[in-house]
Amino acid sequence: DGGITQSPKYLFRKEGQNVTLSCEQNLNHDAMYWYRQDPGQGLRLIYYSQIVNDFQKGDIAEGYSVSREKKESFPLTVTSAQKNPTAFYLCASSRGPYNEQFFGPGTRLTVL
Amino acid sequence: GENVEQHPSTLSVQEGDSAVIKCTYSDSASNYFPWYKQELGKGPQLIIDIRSNVGEKKDQRIAVTLNKTAKHFSLHITETQPEDSAVYFCAASRGSARQLTFGSGTQLTVLP
Numbered sequence: 001d002g003g004i005t006q007s008p009k010y011l012f013r014k015e016g017q018n019v020t021l022s023c024e025q026n027l028n029h030d031a032m033y034w035y036r037q038d039p040g041q042g043l044r045l046i047y048y049s050q051i052v053n054d055f056q057k058g059d060i061a062e063g064y065s066v067s068r069e070k071k072e073s074f075p076l077t078v079t080s081a082q083k084n085p086t087a088f089y090l091c092a093s094s095r096g097p098y099n100e101q102f103f104g105p106g107t108r109l110t111v112l
Numbered sequence: 113g114e115n116v117e118q119h120p121s122t123l124s125v126q127e128g129d130s131a132v133i134k135c136t137y138s139d140s141a142s143n144y145f146p147w148y149k150q151e152l153g154k155g156p157q158l159i160i161d162i163r164s165n166v167g168e169k170k171d172q173r174i175a176v177t178l179n180k181t182a183k184h185f186s187l188h189i190t191e192t193q194p195e196d197s198a199v200y201f202c203a204a205s206r207g208s209a210r211q212l213t214f215g216s217g218t219q220l221t222v223l224p
Contacts, residue, residue, distance in 0.1 A: 033209065040121070041216050042201060042216050043212075048209075048210050050210075090156070092155070098207055098208055098209070100161075101158070102158075103148075103155030103156050105153070105154050105155050106153075106155050
Protein backbone atom coordinates (compact mmCIF):
# COMPACT_ATOMS: atom_id res chain seq x y z
CA ASP A 1 0.00 0.00 0.00
CA GLY A 2 1.24 3.47 -0.87
CA GLY A 3 1.04 6.13 1.77
CA ILE A 4 2.65 8.25 4.44
CA THR A 5 3.66 6.88 7.80
CA GLN A 6 4.46 8.87 10.89
CA SER A 7 5.90 7.42 14.02
CA PRO A 8 5.30 7.26 16.83
CA LYS A 9 1.60 8.12 17.17
CA TYR A 10 2.11 9.50 20.69
CA LEU A 11 5.35 10.93 22.05
CA PHE A 12 6.18 12.26 25.47
CA ARG A 13 9.31 14.24 26.28
CA LYS A 14 10.66 16.25 29.14
CA GLU A 15 11.08 19.97 28.78
CA GLY A 16 14.51 20.90 27.41
CA GLN A 17 14.97 17.73 25.37
CA ASN A 18 15.16 17.63 21.60
CA VAL A 19 12.88 15.12 19.90
CA THR A 20 12.71 13.87 16.31
CA LEU A 21 9.47 12.94 14.57
CA SER A 22 9.61 10.51 11.72
CA CYS A 23 7.86 10.86 8.34
CA GLU A 24 8.22 8.34 5.53
CA GLN A 25 6.39 8.17 2.20
CA ASN A 26 6.41 5.56 -0.54
CA LEU A 27 4.38 7.59 -3.02
CA ASN A 28 7.46 8.72 -4.95
CA HIS A 29 6.50 12.32 -4.21
CA ASP A 30 9.07 15.06 -4.58
CA ALA A 31 7.51 17.57 -2.15
CA MET A 32 7.07 17.03 1.58
CA TYR A 33 5.70 19.26 4.32
CA TRP A 34 5.41 19.53 8.09
CA TYR A 35 2.42 21.18 9.74
CA ARG A 36 1.52 21.91 13.33
CA GLN A 37 -2.09 21.66 14.48
CA ASP A 38 -3.33 23.22 17.72
CA PRO A 39 -6.87 22.92 19.14
CA GLY A 40 -9.30 25.28 17.46
CA GLN A 41 -6.74 26.38 14.89
CA GLY A 42 -5.98 25.53 11.32
CA LEU A 43 -2.83 23.83 10.18
CA ARG A 44 0.29 25.98 10.15
CA LEU A 45 3.28 25.23 7.93
CA ILE A 46 6.59 24.60 9.72
CA TYR A 47 8.91 23.50 6.92
CA TYR A 48 8.59 22.22 3.39
CA SER A 49 10.89 20.53 0.90
CA GLN A 50 10.35 20.50 -2.83
CA ILE A 51 13.24 18.17 -3.59
CA VAL A 52 15.92 16.10 -1.92
CA ASN A 53 18.62 18.10 -0.14
CA ASP A 54 16.53 21.26 -0.23
CA PHE A 55 14.06 22.66 2.28
CA GLN A 56 12.53 26.01 3.15
CA LYS A 57 11.10 27.58 6.29
CA GLY A 58 7.37 27.88 6.58
CA ASP A 59 5.38 30.30 8.69
CA ILE A 60 6.41 28.98 12.12
CA ALA A 61 9.90 27.46 11.69
CA GLU A 62 11.46 28.87 14.87
CA GLY A 63 12.53 26.10 17.23
CA TYR A 64 12.30 23.38 14.57
CA SER A 65 14.78 21.80 12.17
CA VAL A 66 14.48 19.32 9.30
CA SER A 67 16.58 17.31 6.89
CA ARG A 68 15.83 15.79 3.49
CA GLU A 69 18.62 13.34 2.70
CA LYS A 70 16.32 10.84 1.00
CA LYS A 71 13.26 11.35 -1.17
CA GLU A 72 11.21 9.09 1.07
CA SER A 73 12.06 10.67 4.40
CA PHE A 74 11.57 14.09 5.97
CA PRO A 75 12.23 13.99 9.74
CA LEU A 76 11.35 16.93 11.95
CA THR A 77 13.32 17.79 15.08
CA VAL A 78 11.59 19.80 17.77
CA THR A 79 14.36 21.54 19.66
CA SER A 80 14.43 22.90 23.18
CA ALA A 81 14.20 26.37 21.64
CA GLN A 82 10.56 25.76 20.67
CA LYS A 83 8.67 27.54 23.43
CA ASN A 84 5.40 25.64 23.19
CA PRO A 85 6.08 22.29 21.53
CA THR A 86 3.04 20.36 22.73
CA ALA A 87 0.86 19.91 19.64
CA PHE A 88 -0.31 17.52 16.93
CA TYR A 89 2.22 17.31 14.08
CA LEU A 90 1.22 16.35 10.56
CA CYS A 91 3.45 15.39 7.69
CA ALA A 92 2.26 15.62 4.09
CA SER A 93 3.60 14.99 0.63
CA SER A 94 2.66 15.89 -2.93
CA ARG A 95 3.92 15.02 -6.38
CA GLY A 96 4.85 18.65 -6.87
CA PRO A 97 4.14 22.04 -5.29
CA TYR A 98 0.89 22.42 -7.28
CA ASN A 99 -0.47 18.93 -6.71
CA GLU A 100 -2.81 17.49 -4.09
CA GLN A 101 -1.29 16.96 -0.66
CA PHE A 102 -1.62 13.63 1.09
CA PHE A 103 -1.35 13.65 4.87
CA GLY A 104 0.02 11.14 7.32
CA PRO A 105 -1.86 10.09 10.48
CA GLY A 106 0.03 12.55 12.69
CA THR A 107 2.12 12.43 15.86
CA ARG A 108 0.83 13.91 19.08
CA LEU A 109 3.76 15.35 21.03
CA THR A 110 3.40 16.17 24.70
CA VAL A 111 6.21 17.94 26.50
CA LEU A 112 6.04 17.56 30.24
CA GLY B 113 -0.60 37.60 3.96
CA GLU B 114 -3.71 35.52 3.45
CA ASN B 115 -6.29 35.21 6.21
CA VAL B 116 -9.00 32.56 6.10
CA GLU B 117 -11.96 32.65 8.45
CA GLN B 118 -14.25 29.65 8.81
CA HIS B 119 -17.74 29.42 10.32
CA PRO B 120 -19.30 27.85 12.22
CA SER B 121 -16.78 26.21 14.55
CA THR B 122 -19.30 23.49 15.45
CA LEU B 123 -22.34 22.25 13.53
CA SER B 124 -24.87 19.59 14.45
CA VAL B 125 -27.42 18.31 11.95
CA GLN B 126 -29.90 15.48 11.83
CA GLU B 127 -29.10 12.58 9.56
CA GLY B 128 -30.47 13.29 6.11
CA ASP B 129 -30.33 17.06 6.49
CA SER B 130 -27.90 19.34 4.68
CA ALA B 131 -24.83 20.99 6.19
CA VAL B 132 -23.18 24.20 5.03
CA ILE B 133 -19.78 25.48 6.11
CA LYS B 134 -18.59 28.91 5.03
CA CYS B 135 -15.14 30.46 4.60
CA THR B 136 -13.94 33.92 3.70
CA TYR B 137 -10.49 34.85 2.47
CA SER B 138 -8.61 38.13 2.26
CA ASP B 139 -6.12 37.77 -0.61
CA SER B 140 -7.78 38.51 -3.93
CA ALA B 141 -4.88 36.71 -5.67
CA SER B 142 -5.87 33.36 -4.13
CA ASN B 143 -7.07 31.01 -6.84
CA TYR B 144 -7.20 27.54 -5.30
CA PHE B 145 -9.64 26.51 -2.56
CA PRO B 146 -9.49 22.95 -1.19
CA TRP B 147 -11.63 21.36 1.51
CA TYR B 148 -10.30 18.68 3.83
CA LYS B 149 -12.03 16.18 6.11
CA GLN B 150 -10.22 15.06 9.24
CA GLU B 151 -11.52 12.10 11.20
CA LEU B 152 -10.53 11.60 14.81
CA GLY B 153 -6.89 10.64 15.19
CA LYS B 154 -6.17 10.83 11.46
CA GLY B 155 -4.62 13.26 9.03
CA PRO B 156 -6.79 15.50 6.82
CA GLN B 157 -7.99 14.12 3.51
CA LEU B 158 -8.85 16.23 0.48
CA ILE B 159 -12.54 15.83 -0.34
CA ILE B 160 -13.11 18.50 -2.98
CA ASP B 161 -11.40 21.56 -4.37
CA ILE B 162 -12.24 24.45 -6.66
CA ARG B 163 -10.22 26.89 -8.68
CA SER B 164 -11.11 30.51 -9.26
CA ASN B 165 -12.17 30.00 -12.87
CA VAL B 166 -15.32 28.11 -11.80
CA GLY B 167 -18.15 29.08 -9.49
CA GLU B 168 -19.37 25.66 -8.42
CA LYS B 169 -18.19 22.06 -8.33
CA LYS B 170 -20.08 18.93 -7.31
CA ASP B 171 -19.05 15.43 -6.38
CA GLN B 172 -21.99 13.24 -5.39
CA ARG B 173 -23.31 14.61 -2.06
CA ILE B 174 -20.62 17.27 -1.76
CA ALA B 175 -20.50 20.63 -3.51
CA VAL B 176 -18.38 23.74 -3.21
CA THR B 177 -19.37 27.22 -4.34
CA LEU B 178 -17.06 30.18 -4.84
CA ASN B 179 -17.90 33.87 -4.95
CA LYS B 180 -14.73 35.69 -6.01
CA THR B 181 -16.28 39.13 -5.74
CA ALA B 182 -17.26 38.62 -2.13
CA LYS B 183 -14.18 36.45 -1.44
CA HIS B 184 -16.04 33.61 0.13
CA PHE B 185 -16.55 29.94 -0.59
CA SER B 186 -18.77 27.31 0.96
CA LEU B 187 -18.98 23.55 1.39
CA HIS B 188 -22.39 21.93 1.03
CA ILE B 189 -23.07 18.37 2.14
CA THR B 190 -26.49 16.97 1.28
CA GLU B 191 -28.23 13.91 2.73
CA THR B 192 -25.78 13.79 5.62
CA GLN B 193 -24.84 10.45 7.13
CA PRO B 194 -23.23 9.60 10.49
CA GLU B 195 -19.94 8.86 8.71
CA ASP B 196 -19.82 12.51 7.61
CA SER B 197 -19.10 13.42 11.24
CA ALA B 198 -15.58 14.87 11.30
CA VAL B 199 -13.67 18.15 11.36
CA TYR B 200 -13.73 19.99 8.05
CA PHE B 201 -11.08 22.53 7.04
CA CYS B 202 -11.15 25.02 4.22
CA ALA B 203 -7.98 26.50 2.78
CA ALA B 204 -6.92 29.10 0.24
CA SER B 205 -3.80 29.43 -1.86
CA ARG B 206 -2.32 31.38 -4.75
CA GLY B 207 -1.65 28.02 -6.35
CA SER B 208 1.06 26.11 -4.59
CA ALA B 209 0.64 23.86 -1.57
CA ARG B 210 3.38 25.84 0.14
CA GLN B 211 1.08 28.84 0.17
CA LEU B 212 -1.98 27.14 1.65
CA THR B 213 -3.64 29.04 4.49
CA PHE B 214 -6.11 26.96 6.48
CA GLY B 215 -9.29 27.94 8.26
CA SER B 216 -9.72 27.01 11.91
CA GLY B 217 -11.98 24.04 11.23
CA THR B 218 -15.63 23.03 11.73
CA GLN B 219 -16.61 20.08 13.88
CA LEU B 220 -19.60 18.52 12.10
CA THR B 221 -21.74 16.09 14.03
CA VAL B 222 -24.47 14.17 12.24
CA LEU B 223 -27.06 12.93 14.71
CA PRO B 224 -28.76 9.62 13.93
